[in-house]
Amino acid sequence: MTQATTPAAKAAEAFERLHGRAPEGVWSAPGRVNLIGEHTDYNDGYVLPFALPHRIAVAASPRADGVMTVSTMGDDGGLQEADPVVVADLVPGTVKGWAAYPSGVAWALREQGIAVTAGADLVIAGDVPAGAGLSSSHALECAVALALLGLAGVDAERPDIARWVQRSENDFVGAPTGILDQTASLCCVEAHALFYDVRSGKPEQVAFDAAASGLEVLVIDTRASHALVDGGYGARRAGCERAAEILGVPALRDVDIAELDQTLVRLPEDLRPLVRHVVTENDRVLRTVDLLRKGRLAEVGPLLSGSHASLRDDYRVSCLELDVAVDSAMAAGALGARMVGGGFGGSAIALVPVERHDEVERSVLAGFASRSLTRPRLFTAVPSAGAGRDR
């Protein structure tokens, strides 16, 4: 027997091993990096992610007894089986640990009136690095959502599925995240970045071919752990909502950057940096999209670095490892660099001229080693396909 290599092939093979029959189908969803537009999604703003080639796959078959079983493949190829759940009985707070993610999706779809209560067998395999801020949990949720919808024979619009997945994450898992990651995983297409205006809910594809400009997006997984269920993310989100309320606007997206200084003085001091970040970050997204459309990718560098400075100094979600990644990449000739995702650990990206790749990599590794930090993992990110059915 040939060795399964892709997550989809691994999930299918593991399903057959566990259940003694082939799965009815296999669905998969990618992780993402966000080129720019951080902590803007829950402020009704703009984001610009692209999908990674790394994916989480779910091999699935329906059951008839109302039970959902979920097994996931570890790095050693072994399967970890979650306690089976009765889909009709799922209630937020009843499933803990990694199994809360697939259970939450089943719960959210059930709440939506989708026929998932007959149950299903799911087997998961993937290669999105976990806890690296590259959206592995959202990839898992999106793949499970497509699998359960596929088994139910329901064809839904991707932005709607993203909202259901967000509900499962917010209300079942208990992480107060926005809609960036689910939308990226479900709506991205190969060779493009996704310009998403959260308010309008309209995904727009922007061609993104770094190689054509002699550039690459280098991902630096700092391996500093990151978790969105902890308080830091929710506290900032609550601060933004409080600021919007004081300013009398529906969301911080509605603050005009031309009036930013006058607006900030109307706020308590602790909220000013949050608002400054969100307003300037939305502006940086729009300027990045404009440059991409004009084929001027190299000029995006300062916007990426500006985003990092704003996340570090105003939003205060960076950490030592992310700053070392960004500073050491810049010192070796990156055109721009920034942390990606929620922050407090996870990954950074650097926009790098292809001929500087080795130097940047050496500089980042040396920067981490000189501070006795865990060796980071580096790879070049290629904009890849969004979620879909594999077989």
Ligand code: GAF
């Ligand atoms: C995390 C969240 F899940 C997203 O919704 C988004 O807010 C991001 O942090 C910050 O831009 O990835």
